[in-house]
Amino acid sequence: MKVETKLIHEGQHIDPSTGSVTAPIHLSTTFERQADGSYPLGYEYSRGGNPNRNALEANLAALEGGTDAMAFSSGSVAMMSVLQALKAGDHVIAPEEIYFGVRVMLQDIFAPWGLEASFVDMNDLGKVADAMQANTRLLIIESPSNPQLSVADLEGIAELAHKQGAYLICDNTIPTPILQRPIEWGVDLVVHATTKYIGGHSDVLGGALITSADTEFWQRIKHIQKIGGAVPSPFECWLTTRGLQTLSYRVKAMSAHALELAKFLETHPKIEQVLYPGLTSHPQHALAQKQMDAYGGLISILVKGGEEAAIGVAAKVKVFTRATSFGGTHSLIEHRASVEAEGSKTPRNLLRLSIGLEHLDDLKLDLEQALS
Numbered sequence: 001m002k003v004e005t006k007l008i009h010e011g012q013h014i015d016p017s018t019g020s021v022t023a024p025i026h027l028s029t030t031f032e033r034q035a036d037g038s039y040p041l042g043y044e045y046s047r048g049g050n051p052n053r054n055a056l057e058a059n060l061a062a063l064e065g066g067t068d069a070m071a072f073s074s075g076s077v078a079m080m081s082v083l084q085a086l087k088a089g090d091h092v093i094a095p096e097e098i099y100f101g102v103r104v105m106l107q108d109i110f111a112p113w114g115l116e117a118s119f120v121d122m123n124d125l126g127k128v129a130d131a132m133q134a135n136t137r138l139l140i141i142e143s144p145s146n147p148q149l150s151v152a153d154l155e156g157i158a159e160l161a162h163k164q165g166a167y168l169i170c171d172n173t174i175p176t177p178i179l180q181r182p183i184e185w186g187v188d189l190v191v192h193a194t195t196k197y198i199g200g201h202s203d204v205l206g207g208a209l210i211t212s213a214d215t216e217f218w219q220r221i222k223h224i225q226k227i228g229g230a231v232p233s234p235f236e237c238w239l240t241t242r243g244l245q246t247l248s249y250r251v252k253a254m255s256a257h258a259l260e261l262a263k264f265l266e267t268h269p270k271i272e273q274v275l276y277p278g279l280t281s282h283p284q285h286a287l288a289q290k291q292m293d294a295y296g297g298l299i300s301i302l303v304k305g306g307e308e309a310a311i312g313v314a315a316k317v318k319v320f321t322r323a324t325s326f327g328g329t330h331s332l333i334e335h336r337a338s339v340e341a342e343g344s345k346t347p348r349n350l351l352r353l354s355i356g357l358e359h360l361d362d363l364k365l366d367l368e369q370a371l372s
């Protein structure tokens with residue numbers, strides 16, 4: 001089955017009791033037990049499982065080519081659950097330019113619990129190899145990264161991780177499984193903020209993990225979720241599943257428009273540099289071509305004249321909206337450095353653009369007037 005068909009059918013079924021084509025939302029927190037004490041339908045209590053959540057998880061596992069998936073109440077708590085499955089004294093390697101929320105998590109929450117972390121330039125395999133320690137249990141990558149859109153060598157880093165007996169997790173939020181499937185390159189776990197492209201309409205927070213195999217580590221993460229309850233509500237799962245159905249068409253249109261806009265911005269005299277993996281000027285363009293089917297809907301631009309000039313450009317947009325997040329139908333623009341945490345590597349003159357589904361001509365005219 002092709003991906004567009006999977007998005008609509010995988011894990012979904014016509015409701016047998018009513019014939020309803022769109023899934024009903026199952027709000028019940030508890031499910032009936034048979035006289036013999038069994039649960040033949042597989043549901044017991046909604047912290048452990050719910051039909052809307054199962055449908056979403058089955059779809060995500062199929063899209064990423066994994067054996068199982070878990071849906072969470074946010075992208076952040078999906079990553080947090082993976083870190084909670086490690087022990088005090090374990091070592092984690094994370095990208096120097098990691099999504100700032102995960103940096104804060106490692107520094108403020110897990111360091112006091114005894115988890116060691118090194119922040120490494122993931123574009124350099126030599127530096128990744130040098131950062132390995134006897135107690136390294138997990139490597140984290142984000143490719144393309146947020147917000148500098150650098151590209152990591154998934155296959156190369158997976159090999160390094162496995163030589164060490166460590167797991168590799170890849171944040172696939174920006175490309176989505178439409179453009180990149182990390183498990184095909186040897187990655188063990190995939191994490192998503194479904195809040196972004198998968199939900200796709202800026203109206204539902206969520207996260208997900210997908211595994212390439214049923215390991216002891218995976219079972220431990222499942223146990224943590226079941227005991228703690230960082231689960232999305234049935235309605236949030238329903239909204240996310242609704243968003244998934246159009247994911248391929250949205251991501252392809254956004255990618256095509258982003259590439260056009262990146263090329264236009266690259267020639268603009270007010271721009272110092274455009275960071276977009278689809279441009280031949282991008283330092284890892286060849287790697288992006290190998291791993292990705294297209295280059296996604298995010299563009300970062302470095303504006304000439306520093307932070308003040310960048311904020312000035314963002315102040316003038318009319319079609320773009322000044323707001324954080326990305327992946328929705330509305331195009332967004334954001335000065336990243338001013339919202340990130342201590343230790344952020346984001347240049348002060350960087351603006352991140354999330355290309356939505358408005359007409360390309362209107363977006364181009366808006367950027368032209370904002371830069372003029």
Ligand SMILES: *Cc1c(COP(=O)(O)O)cnc(C)c1O
Pocket residue numbers: 074075076077099101142146171173174192193194195196205206207
């Ligand atoms: C937004 C985001 C997250 C966090 O997801 P939330 O749903 O906001 O908790 C993690 N990683 C990346 C790359 C993100 O863009």
